[in-house]
Amino acid sequence: MKHKETILIVDDEPINLEFFDVMLSKLGFNVEKAESGEEALERIKERRPDLIVLDNIMPGLTGWEVTRKLKTDAEFEEYRTVPIIMFSAMDSVEDKIEGFELGVDDYITKPFNFSEVLARIRAVLRSKELSRQVTRRESRIAVIESLNRSLLFFTQHVRKPITKLIETAEQASSGGGDHAETLARMVEEEGRGILASLKGLEDEVGELKSREDELREGDLALEDLEERYRKHLVDDGMKKK
Numbered sequence: 636m637k638h639k640e641t642i643l644i645v646d647d648e649p650i651n652l653e654f655f656d657v658m659l660s661k662l663g664f665n666v667e668k669a670e671s672g673e674e675a676l677e678r679i680k681e682r683r684p685d686l687i688v689l690d691n692i693m694p695g696l697t698g699w700e701v702t703r704k705l706k707t708d709a710e711f712e713e714y715r716t717v718p719i720i721m722f723s724a725m726d727s728v729e730d731k732i733e734g735f736e737l738g739v740d741d742y743i744t745k746p747f748n749f750s751e752v753l754a755r756i757r758a759v760l761r762s763k764e765l766s767r768q769v770t771r772r773e774s775r776i777a778v779i780e781s782l783n784r785s786l787l788f789f790t791q792h793v794r795k796p797i798t799k800l801i802e803t804a805e806q807a808s809s810g811g812g813d814h815a816e817t818l819a820r821m822v823e824e825e826g827r828g829i830l831a832s833l834k835g836l837e838d839e840v841g842e843l844k845s846r847e848d849e850l851r852e853g854d855l856a857l858e859d860l861e862e863r864y865r866k867h868l869v870d871d872g873m874k875k876k
Contacts, residue, residue, distance in 0.1 A: 640760055641665040643684035645675040645701070646722070647693045655688065658749060659756075672696025676704065679714055686760055688752075691723040691734075698723070699737060706738040718759045722747065796828060 642664050644655045652668045659666050667682050669675040672695055679687070691698035698721050705711045705719070718740040731742050740762075741755050 639663060639665050640685040641667060641682055642756065643667045643669060643675065643678055643682065643687045645669045645672070645687065645693075645698070646690040647671060648690075651690075658753075662753070672698070672701040675701055676711070679705070679711070679717070683714065684717060685763070686756060687717055687719045688756070689719055689721050691721055699734065702734070702737045702739060718763055720752075720755055720759060 642655075642659055644652055644659075644666060645668075646652050646655075647670055649670065652670065656666045656668060667678050667684060669678045672693055675687070675689070676696075678684070689698045689701060696704075702719055702721070705717070706715055715738075719738065720741045720743060721734050721739045722743050722745055723734075734742050740759050743752060743755060
């Protein structure tokens, strides 16, 4: 089922809010409304919209001030990637440049044509989705690279004990007696260590599978995952000593 995008309309003119509510709702969007910049910031926290259509000239917080808070304040850090289309009655190049520098994704001058607004809304949402797909693809590539590094680290980790087992086995085959007992003891100790390392690798792969949704969004801390796996192997090696 296709996700219904939520659009927050911010305008101090009730007639504009109702117009967009009716038109965008008919086109399949979820519509949230705010009559001021202050209310808009509350709605953003409550609903986390996919897009904000923001009037610039409003009493209280202007559209630029709302944008600045969203893009720079630590309080709104998790909402910085929400795209913004800004309306303004002004059409100066300087105003548009200031809006883009603040982080506005598109800019429309009043009076507007709804067909143009709709085209820009769809274009911005399409750009956001493409960006999300790229992030997912990069996340999956990063996971594969992380697992490859972990597998490489694992092979390096077990090479030394296996080499020791081979050397002891060669000594046992020629000397017997004590060497055979030593070999048996080493096989047990090193074998347990290798099995523990394999279990750690299996656990990490299982965690990746169980957190597939997070991988798609690129939210998994890959470096943290790899570091925890390395720590598992190092701790295991220290226990064996």
